[in-house]
Amino acid sequence: MxxxxxxxxxxxxxxxxxxxxxxxxxxxxxxxxxxxxxxxxxxxxxxxxxxxxxxxxxxxxxxxxxxxxxxxxxxxxxxxxxxxxxxxxxxxxRPQMDLSRLVPRQRLALEYLEREGVSLEVVLEIFRSLSEDPDSSVLAPLERMLGVKPLNSKKWPGKMHGVVGPHGVGKTSVLLRMAMRLRKEQPGLSICLVNADSRRSQGKLVLKHYADLSDITYRETSDPEDMARLLAETDKYDAILFDLPGLGRDMPLERFLSTSGLDQAKGLHLHLALSPQYSQEQLRAFLRQYRSPLVCSLIWTKLDEAFNYGGMVNAAQATGLPTSALSCGPGLTATLVPAKHSLVWRLLFKHQLPDGELS
Ligand SMILES: Nc1nc2c(ncn2[C@@H]2O[C@H](COP(=O)(O)OP(=O)(O)OP(=O)(O)O)[C@@H](O)[C@H]2O)c(=O)[nH]1
Ligand SMILES: [Mg+2]
Known part of the structure; x- marks a missing residue:
């Protein structure tokens, strides 16, 4: 030491x-x-x-x-x-965070963010930035901390995507909404939905059902041999979407990727699904468990069930990952929208859901 x-x-x-x-x-x-x-x-x-x-x-x-x-x-x-x-x-x-150094508009915004669950660490960073410039808006430092990269084929051209995250966070729902969106936007696309742990995943029947209905290929992999076979055939498909199971507390994502053979997938983009409903402690624990160089964005789910949205800023600041999509509402007809700063700020400051509904 x-x-x-x-x-x-x-x-x-x-x-x-x-x-x-x-x-x-x-x-x-x-x-x-x-x-x-x-x-x-x-x-x-x-x-x-x-x-x-x-x-x-x-x-x-x-x-x-x-x-x-x-x-x-x-x-x-x-x-x-x-x-x-x-x-x-x-x-x-904290005592050095002298709010009287800010103009009232900045002070109110900062106090609001604290009530919204934004961590003290983040609030202090915003305070430092605001106190240097009385004309600046709270959105300038927020935008530096919370980047967005909308989940669409222009911004994410790779063909292989997967959704990871805690049990029940809405991974299968997000994946199906992604598949439906792709099918609607590009009807001729050859899409493959992969259930990457057919032994444990609860979403198997739902996935298979919707794949059949939408002319999407459904595949299952339960061991590294299945995975190797699938990865050898990626040329057959234009888009391959992986549904991954929630992991037990003692299974870090990195270990799951290597035991399932998914670490061999070249060009795979994983998106971490989280909900702002989780406490700061839970979010921190999930960020540790799901850290991997393959994880390249955050998708926020169950926005309709959350009461505040500060966790979205905390997680973005802690990981440096962009937010790629926002999901709200149960069922498959519900919303999955590619992220935009305006949508995130409406959620954070007005509790306005991406489809315009007020919570
Ligand atoms: N209210 C609400 N419910 C949702 C949302 N997304 C998913 N759900 C519901 O949450 C439940 C779990 O969703 P799944 O998509 O199966 O979650 P999962 O993460 O795949 O679950 P596991 O595979 O079991 O880990 C289902 O009843 C969904 O309809 C959402 O954004 N809002
Ligand atoms: Mg699932």
Whole structure:
């Protein structure tokens, strides 16, 4: 473990030094404030576990960027401690968030976001950005944190897509809505729906039924041999959509991908389905469990059942992943819309669902 002491005029300055030198995984072990020739001086001792991959001061900004970290023994424990420390740091920094430095419009927006479940860490970052420019809108820093990349064939030209996420979050529904949309937009397309764990998935009958009705090929894979056979035949199809099962707590996505043989799929894009209904703790746990370089966007489901939408900003900021689609309503005729910033802001600030219905 690398341990070093940093000094500066205030805690923000010292934390900046620590982040720049040790990267975001550094842990603060001790904080002291001294008076030096009449002025105050902040001193922090920070530590860094040398075996954490990417900890050379240039750690990837996205926790999804490093697949190896997922398999590290003790990583979960480390992450838990870091989260606790970040909360303490937030509490320390909170008094410095002097809202009177903002114009009333900015202050109201920031207070609203906090009530909406946006984490203190994110609120502090927005505060810093707003306090530098009284004319700026809260949407400017929000747009930097929450990117969008609408789920349509122009923005996502790859032919293989899969939906992953917790049990019951709405993966099969999203996948079927994707397939229906593709069929409607491009009637001649040869589409294959793959049930990638036919032993466990509950959605088998639904998938098969809708595939039959819509002239879509239905395939099942239950082991790496089935998967290898399917992957050898991808040329037959224009679009291949994978329905993946929810994973047990002790099964990280990376392990599932390698045991199912899906890690061999070249050009596969996985989309992580989550719901803003989940608590911050649950969202953090799912983001850890489903981290993988193959996961390239977030799809938000069950928007009609959520009471606030701050978790969408927190997850986007924590992962750096763009939001690609918004889903609401049960049944297959319900809405799956490609994400746009205007739709996300309407949800966040007005609780207006993507189909225009007010919650
Ligand atoms: N209200 C609402 N219900 C939804 C939404 N999406 C899915 N559902 C319902 O949630 C239930 C579970 O949906 P599925 O699509 O089977 O979820 P899943 O993630 O595939 O579930 P597993 O495969 O069992 O992990 C079904 O009853 C869906 O109709 C949504 O956006 N809003
Ligand atoms: Mg399912």
């Amino acid at each position: 690398q341990v070093k002491t940093y000094r500066g005029a205030n805690s923000e300055e010292v934390i900046r030094q620590i982040k720049a030198e040790l990267g975001p995984e550094a842990v603060i072990l001790d904080t002291k404030t001294h008076r030096n020739n009449g002025s105050s001086c902040c001193e922090m001792t920070a530590a860094l576990e040398e075996s954490v991959p990417g900890n050379n001061g240039t750690a990837a900004s996205s926790p999804f960027g490093d697949a190896a970290a997922n398999s590290m023994p003790g990583w979960g424990q480390w992450h838990q401690e870091w989260n606790a420390i970040k909360e303490h740091l937030g509490a320390l920094l």
